[in-house]
Amino acid sequence: MAALLLYLIGARAAGKTAVFDALIQTPEGPHFATRGGHRLGTVKVPDPRLAALRDIFQPKKYIPAEVTFVDVALPAHAEGSGFGPLNAFLGEADAFALVVQSFGETDGAGKPLDSVAQLESVLLDLAMADLEKVERRVEKIEQDVKRGLKQGLPELAVLQKCKAAIDSGRALRDLELPAEEQKLVSSFSFLSQKRVLVIANTGDADPTGEQCAALRTACQEKGLDLLAFCAPLEAEIAALAPGDQAGFLQDYGLREPARTRLIQAAYQTLNLISFFTVGEDEVRAWTLRRGDNAETAAGKIHTDLARGFIRAETVDAPTLIEKKTHAACREAGKLRLEGKGYIVQDGDVIEIRAST
Structure with a gap:
């Protein structure tokens, strides 16, 4: 599939634009495009397995999977009319990241803050x-x-x-x-009908969302995942060089940047996995629905490969990273020949054999 489309929605002044700014921030600055009043920022999906394969094969091209975050702009004249005016545009989303204000005493309308009511609205x-x-x-x-x-x-x-x-x-x-x-x-x-991830936009004093108990309970009752996200803090972390981020995260009790955690949550919610193709020309990650077979994976790479599918030479990424070469994996009995009905597993490294 193309880049995963994750649309940021929420009540006015919930902070979704601040969340978007943090998500697309890099040490070189923010990168985004515009579409009408909406802003779109595409980021690479971090995957240490793919990075390790790149280091082994030293390819000419390195292509991680991508996620595009969309900061949805509700037209000013649409106040009170919900999402109706944006129905067609929102329909393009793969999933929604619903930003809920979880800091301060009042909401954007000056009323006492009720995060659960904001979610439900x-x-x-x-x-x-x-x-x-x-x-x-x-x-x-x-x-x-x-x-x-x-x-x-x-x-x-x-x-x-x-x-x-x-x-x-x-x-x-x-x-x-x-x-x-x-x-x-x-x-x-x-x-x-689309999957929803809830982002609790927290304050500096609560970066891990410990004060979001009521909102967390509401999300659990609705079967929704909740991610705590302190936008100013996450923007500051994203602006740091990768080597400087670990200590900063540890100081705030965070294990990974929120962008990474959000992408992981999106993959889990949408039931997605990654498989890889490797070689001297290209090391690449491909996104697939969990439960899809080898023939479907071949079609992701090129329709001709699905049409002429013969077999898929398959090995899991950790084994290939350990053994370094396909030949060594074959000698160790770890390289498998799978048919078109094989259910692709997360982290499979696949080479498709097809007739021309």
Whole structure:
């Protein structure tokens, strides 16, 4: 897949722009592009296994996987109208990072801060945007049925399931649909069907989120992962050279930069893994859905490889890093020949053999 698209959303003044600035900060300064009022910043996915393979093979090209963070700008005139005006744009996201203000006494509207209510309000906005879309489509199909056009009845049945779920307060990501039913509504790109990571934008006094107990409990009840993120601190860490970051993180009780933890959480939430291809020309990471097979992995590299698939020479990255060469892995009996149905594992190093 292309770069993973992680859209930052949240209530006004929750601090998502400060979080975005910290996520795209580097020792050389911030790097981002714009799309309308939105800002997009692409970062490399840190993976020590890939870095070790690069050191072994010394390739001409080194290509880590990428994540693009998007700072979503809600138009000023859309105040109070939720995400409806941005429905199509938000539908492009792979997942949402929902930023919740978790510092200070008052929120952006000057009211007493209630982080849980802020979380629930944004989740409701996502659901209401979906409900508007569902009701509009249901009305259209029902009109067609009255005119004798009944081909939309299967879709109508699925949409009514979706409406019932939203009306009962359930997010569509919690509604289990058979594959054939999901296919009927996939083009809608429902917002509440997308995976959500919650970012608690904490203050300097609470970089690890220990004071976010109520918000953490609310997230657990909804099946959402929570990541504590002190934007000013994380921006300062990201601006440091990699060798200087470890001590700084340790001083604040952090094991890794929040950007790394957010990417790891996104991969886990979206059920993604990485596999690698290596050689003198290129060492590269590829992103794949957990459970996908070798034929699908071949298609990620090039469609011709999937079409002419013969076998996949496979070894796990730690073994190749230890043995240094494929030949040594073969001699040790660690290099495997897998068929197209082989389920690719996280960290597999794969070389596809295909007919031309």
